[in-house]
Amino acid sequence: MATLHTKNAARAMMAPAVIVLLIWMIVPLAMTLYFSTLNYTLYNPFSTPFVGFENYSYFLTDPTFLAALANTLILVIGVLAITVIGGVLIALLLDQEFYGVNIVRLMVIAPFFVMPTVAALVWKNMMMNPVYGVIGQMLSAIGLTPIDWMTEVPLLSIVIIVAWQWLPFATLILLTALQSLSSDQKEAAEMDGAGALSIFWYITLPHMSRAITVVILIQTIFLLSIYAEILVTTQGGPGAQSTNITYLVAQQATSYGDIGAASAGGIVAVILANIVAIFLVRLIGKNLDA
Amino acid sequence: MGQIHLEKVRKAFGDVVIIPDLDLKIEDGEFVVFVGPSGCGKSTLLRLIAGLEDVTDGQIVIDGQDATELPPAKRGLAMVFQSYALYPHMSVRKNIAFPLKMAGMDKAEIDKRVDYAAKTLNLDAYIDRRPANLSGGQRQRVAIGRAIVREPKAFLFDEPLSNLDAALRVGMRLEISELHQRLKTTMIYVTHDQVEAMTMADKIVVLRAGNIEQVGSPLELYSHPRNTFVAGFIGSPKMNLLGGAEAEKYQAETIGIRPEHVRLSTTEGSWKGTVKVSEHLGSDTFLHVESPVHDEPLTVRADGEFPVHAGDVVYLTPEEDKIHRFDGEGLAMKTNSRAVA
Numbered sequence: 001m002a003t004l005h006t007k008n009a010a011r012a013m014m015a016p017a018v019i020v021l022l023i024w025m026i027v028p029l030a031m032t033l034y035f036s037t038l039n040y041t042l043y044n045p046f047s048t049p050f051v052g053f054e055n056y057s058y059f060l061t062d063p064t065f066l067a068a069l070a071n072t073l074i075l076v077i078g079v080l081a082i083t084v085i086g087g088v089l090i091a092l093l094l095d096q097e098f099y100g101v102n103i104v105r106l107m108v109i110a111p112f113f114v115m116p117t118v119a120a121l122v123w124k125n126m127m128m129n130p131v132y133g134v135i136g137q138m139l140s141a142i143g144l145t146p147i148d149w150m151t152e153v154p155l156l157s158i159v160i161i162v163a164w165q166w167l168p169f170a171t172l173i174l175l176t177a178l179q180s181l182s183s184d185q186k187e188a189a190e191m192d193g194a195g196a197l198s199i200f201w202y203i204t205l206p207h208m209s210r211a212i213t214v215v216i217l218i219q220t221i222f223l224l225s226i227y228a229e230i231l232v233t234t235q236g237g238p239g240a241q242s243t244n245i246t247y248l249v250a251q252q253a254t255s256y257g258d259i260g261a262a263s264a265g266g267i268v269a270v271i272l273a274n275i276v277a278i279f280l281v282r283l284i285g286k287n288l289d290a
Numbered sequence: 291m292g293q294i295h296l297e298k299v300r301k302a303f304g305d306v307v308i309i310p311d312l313d314l315k316i317e318d319g320e321f322v323v324f325v326g327p328s329g330c331g332k333s334t335l336l337r338l339i340a341g342l343e344d345v346t347d348g349q350i351v352i353d354g355q356d357a358t359e360l361p362p363a364k365r366g367l368a369m370v371f372q373s374y375a376l377y378p379h380m381s382v383r384k385n386i387a388f389p390l391k392m393a394g395m396d397k398a399e400i401d402k403r404v405d406y407a408a409k410t411l412n413l414d415a416y417i418d419r420r421p422a423n424l425s426g427g428q429r430q431r432v433a434i435g436r437a438i439v440r441e442p443k444a445f446l447f448d449e450p451l452s453n454l455d456a457a458l459r460v461g462m463r464l465e466i467s468e469l470h471q472r473l474k475t476t477m478i479y480v481t482h483d484q485v486e487a488m489t490m491a492d493k494i495v496v497l498r499a500g501n502i503e504q505v506g507s508p509l510e511l512y513s514h515p516r517n518t519f520v521a522g523f524i525g526s527p528k529m530n531l532l533g534g535a536e537a538e539k540y541q542a543e544t545i546g547i548r549p550e551h552v553r554l555s556t557t558e559g560s561w562k563g564t565v566k567v568s569e570h571l572g573s574d575t576f577l578h579v580e581s582p583v584h585d586e587p588l589t590v591r592a593d594g595e596f597p598v599h600a601g602d603v604v605y606l607t608p609e610e611d612k613i614h615r616f617d618g619e620g621l622a623m624k625t626n627s628r629a630v631a
Contacts, residue, residue: 184375187342192389192436193363202388206379 029270035263042257055264064240064248069272071155072244075162076223076276080216082163087170087215088208092200094171095178105175112168120229123161124150154234154242161229166222170215177211178204213287217280224273245269291353292444292476293318294339299348301334301500308334309500311348316444316478316493321470324480325487325523326497332480333448335497339478340369340446353443363392368437369446372453374429376421376436382408383417386435393440407435427458434469444476451486463489484524488512496520518620521546527576527589529614536583542615542623549576549591551612556598559605563588565598579604 036055038048059065094105111119128149130136136146149157181204189199227246230236236243236251243251249265252258294316301309308331316322324332337343339350341362350358357365368389376385386407390400408414411431421429430450437445447466451459467490470477481487487494488508496503496511496519504516508524515521521529529546537545553559554577563581575596578587590606598604615623 182373182375184371184373185377187362188369188371188375188436189377189388189392190342191340191362191367191369192440193392194388198392203377206377209379 032263032266035259036267038260040259040263042253042259045259048260051260055260056268059252059261059265059268062248064243065245067240068243068245068248071240071242072224072246072272074155075159075226075244076220078156078159079163079166079223080219082159083166083170083219084212084215086163086167087174088205088212090167090171091174091178092204094175108171109168111165112172114165116165116228117232119165120161120232123157123164124233128157150234151238154238157233158226158229158242161233162223162226165229166219170219173211173215174208177208181207209287213284216284220276220280221273224269224276245272291318292316292442293353294444294476294478295349295351296339297349297351299335299338299350300346301331301338301343302346307500309338312500312502314495314502314505316476319474319476321467321477321479321490321492322495323487323491323493324478324495324497325482325484326503327523328482330497331500332482332497334500336369336446336448336478336480340367341365366443367446368440368442368444369448370430370433370437370450372449374421374433374450374453376429376432378421381418381420382413382424382432382435385421385432386413386439389436389440403439404435407439410438411435426454427462430454430462431465434466438469438473442475444478447477447479449481450479451481452483466490485526488524494524496523514622515546515614516622518544518546518616521614521616521622527591530584530588531616532584532588534584537615540613540615543618544616544620546614546616547608547612549589551609552588552590553607553609554590554592554596555605555607556603557605559607561588561606561608563604563606565600565602565604568599570595577604579606581606 037050037052039051039054040048090108094101094108098104114122125133127134128136128147130146130148133146133149135149139146147153185203185207186199189203194202225246226244227250230242230244230247234242236247240248245265246269249262249269252262252265296312296314298311298313299309300307300311312335324335326332334343338345341357341360341364345358348358349356352365352367377388380388383404386404387400390403395403408417411434413428413431413435416424416428421432424432433450450466451462454462463486466477466479470490479486479490491508493505494508494511495505498519504511504520506514511520511524515524515529518531522531525548527549529548530552531544531546533544537543561581561583563579565577566580566587567578569576572595575592575594577590577592577596577598579590580587588606590604617623
């Protein structure tokens with residue numbers, strides 16, 4: 001199959017796609033790198049003197065940077081914890097045969113189809129609003145003081161909203177993994193004297209480890225760049241309590257008109273994301289080997 | 291001990307009855323083979339004994355104790371699955387140790403037993419490998435190892451050799467027979483392959499549609515099949531079953547004659563026929579002969595080489611005392627009476 005001739009032909013035919021893809025990725029990255037070295041503000045976009053690493057030192061020494069970094073990590077880890085643990089439990093439930101299981105499966109998956117801004121607004125106004133939100137009403141009904149979610153626990157509110165959106169994804173992936181577990185193995189374990197918990201711990205969970213790894217890797221990529229949910233609910237506040245790196249970068253451009261600092265922040269975010277990625281692959285990537 | 295009695299055991303899925311009331315006694319130390327065509331309920335029967343399926347009605351008594359309601363683990367039986375059902379993320383050692391670990395046995399004893407099992411099954415060299423890195427035969431041995439470390443009352447085998455290639459199957463058949471002779475534990479073995487049944491069993495249970503057609507030693511089934519089904523199922527190649535005029539000569543509805551009980555000649559005999567296909571194995575010759583006495587080709591076996599080929603004319607003579615007679619319901623008739631003519 002792979003003669004020299006076919007290899008060259010294949011390369012020639014793939015080249016346009018690869019070149020377009022490369023340009024598509026390289027150009028924005030190069031421009032961001034270039035802008036990050038300029039004093040480029042929207043208030044005076046015609047004078048953009050070269051300032052070297054000044055934008056980086058400005059962004060990295062901003063007191064909100066460390067807070068945003070911490071918030072980003074809490075957001076990612078919090079949502080991962082809820083979606084993976086919750087996803088495993090819901091998947092176990094949906095793997096059972098019961099009346100109406102297909103409808104329940106569909107409904108569990110539904111939140112994934114709601115766009116982030118809409119989901120966040122629904123949560124903010126209909127669920128978490130202390131006066132007329134469902135949660136507030138329920139707390140009042142049993143005589144407790146309603147919580148003003150967005151001001152009292154802003155980051156937790158964001159974590160809950162985002163977890164709600166991603167739980168279906170985790171559930172779906174974990175459910176398919178669960179369904180591929182052969183019943184023979186469970187029966188063999190049953191004959192070997194394993195109880196339900198032991199079967200879960202020694203057979204089911206190891207079987208799902210690869211799917212859990214996939215869920216963690218994919219979700220981490222998306223969770224590092226959460227933006228819309230913060231914009232329409234807390235707008236990063238109060239103060240910087242719910243500001244993550246992505247939101248902080250966007251703020252540099254939209255609120256302060258500082259393209260240079262925003263670009264520098266963007267590059268910092270890329271580097272941080274890569275550090276997280278390397279760390280994750282080192283930690284759990286071995287699960288992906290056959 | 292490993293005595294298993296089934297009393298009026300019945301299994302139905304909804305309205306579909308898989309096994310109608312069935313009685314069977316399996317004595318301690320016996321090698322019992324359940325054999326039958328696919329869908330005859332033999333695997334279901336094994337799973338009922340294992341406790342992986344609930345019986346609809348009736349009793350399963352293991353060593354004098356009613357085990358009908360006991361969960362699988364409490365019955366003291368070990369099972370080897372057709373797919374082996376090894377735990378893929380565990381090493382061979384951990385796989386074999388799993389039932390002992392679940393039983394809460396202490397580490398030193400587990401290691402001792404696992405090492406012993408690995409040695410007897412020649413698994414020492416692969417003890418730290420995962421199942422994915424083992425060949426089919428080695429996986430099979432790990433599955434058996436996992437069963438024997440528990441020292442169960444009885445072993446249950448569910449078509450354990452069907453995923454192996456022909457050469458390996460013969461080897462594993464011997465190994466399992468040797469294992470039975472060494473352990474002297476009751477073994478129940480399910481297969482659709484009558485050769486496995488004939489070579490390994492102390493007692494064969496022939497099943498059809500959930501009913502026991504006949505129970506007996508391999509040679510009993512071979513020489514005295516109770517009905518046409520058992521006659522056709524046991525023995526390879528299959529027994530020739532003839533109806534019509536030839537059967538009437540023996541006052542029977544159907545007569546059966548095994549391929550090895552027909553004398554072959556190129557010059558004279560009772561039935562004339564034409565060779566349709568000839569299979570020359572060196573040790574035996576199998577001929578499929580078309581003859582006016584029967585609408586389907588008759589199978590005939592000759593010892594050693596018999597030099598005829600497709601299209602040749604041959605004469606067949608059944609050995610009179612080896613003819614099986616069956617009545618209108620397919621049941622065997624008692625005496626082998628001679629032809630009237």
